[in-house]
Amino acid sequence: MVLESREHDAGSATAPGIGGRRDEPRPPLRVALAQVAPRLDLVTNLERHLDLIQTARHNEAQLLVFPELSLTGYLLEDLVPEVALRAGSLQLASLAKAAGGMDIVLGCILESDDVRFYNAALYISAGRIAHVHRKVYLPTYGLFDEHRYMAAGDCFRRFDIGADSGASSWPAGILICEDMWHPSAAVQLARQGVDVFICPSASPGRGVTDDHGLGTARSYDAMTRTYAQLFTAYVVYCNRVGYEDGVYFWGGSRVVGPDGSVLAAAQERDEELLYCELDRAAVRRARVAYPLLRDERHDVNDAESDRIRNRRARA
């Protein structure tokens, strides 16, 4: 009986069937998205952040993401230098302390030593600012006037969520609102191997003609799903709500999985704390099915960029 069994099972008795290897299960990343309505008042917003940090910690979130300029509000104009924070400020220290073992991404005006004001998203982990993304694309057209008041960042850099906590980390990158409208930004992060795009946003709603909801909501729906699918990565999009000077911020925060499907979505208009678990196996499955990142021809891209740049230089 034993021999017969060995004959039928050509190879090892432990060889797996379809489905392949068995990995040590890796824990998911529990993310919370704080779809809030910031006021144009730093003190009120700081208190609100502290409250939500407590709630998210209580609900065992490992990462809490706030919208763009969550600490200050958006339509700041001349308030920019008045609400700006230095990296070592007491306000940021109090948030880092409150977060404890949970990581947070929040938005503020960050003032540099040489007195530049950045629209920044800070990744705070293990009690310190572990990564800063300064918004590169400052919209200065239509209702936007960011470049009048702020300095632009100059890079998109990967950082690792959970790198300090000892758990397995998640390579991530941040795109703030308008950064998303420039696909080269997402490409640069994807090239650095990110599995998660974190996208804090303060997107004003406009376009109310009879065509399935807000025009801006449709744009972000398309972008978040497309980015997730093309880069086979998670997109964590956290947009604010509320009204400022008659401008409506529509919300619609969401997590899109690496296959482009919407996994969790907040309501439009109202405040909400949305939770979603990111599963690393989903990233692997998407990249097995669609090896787009493997097949990306960076050499072609680089060579063509060089050629175009050189031709421009000669012109």
Add this chain to the structure above:
Amino acid sequence: MQRAIASGTAALELDAALVTELLCGFIAAEVRKTGFGDVVVGLSGGVDSSLVAALAARSLGPEHVAPILMPYRTSDPRSEADARRLCDAFALQPLLIDITPQVDAYFDRHPDADRRRRGNKMARERMTVLFDQSAARDALVLGTSNKTEMLIGYSTLFGDQASALNPIGDLYKTQVFQLARAVGVPDSIVSKPPSADLWAGQSDEEEMGLDYATLDAILYHLVDERRTRDELAALGFDDAVVDEISRRVRTSQFKRRPPLIAKLGPRTIDREFRYPRDWGL
């Protein structure tokens, strides 16, 4: 399809449910942020103020909306009847303040005034009543000017244009009609020809020499889409009409801006001194 695009009606078609939700949210958020809970609205019996009162009632609750009816002795009595109909439909308690004595007290001393001066005076008297009532009631004044009239300057400076918040200032007149129907403004208000009712038989469209459908379509293409004159001609709009509308937009620019300030210092108000209206709120 081509006809709909040329007339502009397709592009001006609203998602009425979405806009209603957005405007009710606007009223509630912007009123309460300032520490107020109530509003006053000058209710003429026309479609603009009826829509604003209806939205406010829906947003804040009818008990937080004070509609003020301010007829002058030459106002069409049917206007007041329509205003009362609107109040009945939305459970609002109207307050009647006849502006005849205060307007006539002035023009008794200036009997030579033409009807334009008289109309403007009435609009400004109504404004002073609204702001006084807002102080009496700890309330904010809601504006009722639509985008069409603001763009062509068919309004009285510091009169009907004055308010704390205007929920319908980004809606063209044809969109106001559409939304008014959707929120249940009574048919007698939505179906009558629009009138400022400054004198008997006045009609907006006759006075402007243009119908709102054409006016809105041209404004939409010029203002929102920033189309060129050539593009408008190609869409089938009459050159002379487009020129006239564009001239009215330009010559009424002063009505849409705060008064000019002679610049002297380094930080002149509204030029370098720029803060959001919701500063600290």
